[in-house]
Amino acid sequence: MNELKSYFVSVDFKEVREMSIPDNEIEFEIKATNEEVKELKELFRDTRKDGKNAIDHLGKPxxxxxxxxxxxxxxxxxxxxxxxxxxxxxxxxxxxxxxxKLFK
Structure with a gap:
């Protein structure tokens, strides 16, 4: 069953939570199925790889x-x-x- 539930996402921390952190200005509320949450977590895993590659170049003056x-x-x-x-x-x-204003 693909029921929509509320989740709270922090891009900075690459987290998807079922509970909001009070006074957290950097989280986004979404309505998603379990499959959509899995897809978002996979995107976060891929970001870690891309970020590591970008950081590796910073260490080479x-x-x-x-x-x-x-x-x-x-x-x-x-x-x-x-x-x-x-x-x-x-x-x-x-x-x-x-x-x-990241995209149109």
Missing amino acids: FDEWGADDERSKYDQHLIKIYKFIHGLGTPETKDKIEQL
């Missing part, structure tokens, strides 16, 4: 070859996550994400 590509892949992946959250988001969540 004067070696910018490929660094822009890695950072760009990481940025595009984050935008994909925000679009996914926007699609599942409550009206308030959609408004918060739209204010970030």
Whole structure:
């Protein structure tokens, strides 16, 4: 059964929780099925890999070859996550994400 439930997402911490943290300005409320939550968690796992590749280039001074590509892949992946959250988001969540002006 694919029942919609409320979840609270923190992109910064790459977490999906069933309970909100009071006074947390950086979380987004979504309505999602278990499958959609699994897909979001998978996107977060992929972000960790892209982020690690981007960070690896930071530790190599004067070696910018490929660094822009890695950072760009990481940025595009984050935008994909925000679009996914926007699609599942409550009206308030959609408004918060739209204010970030990450995509049209």
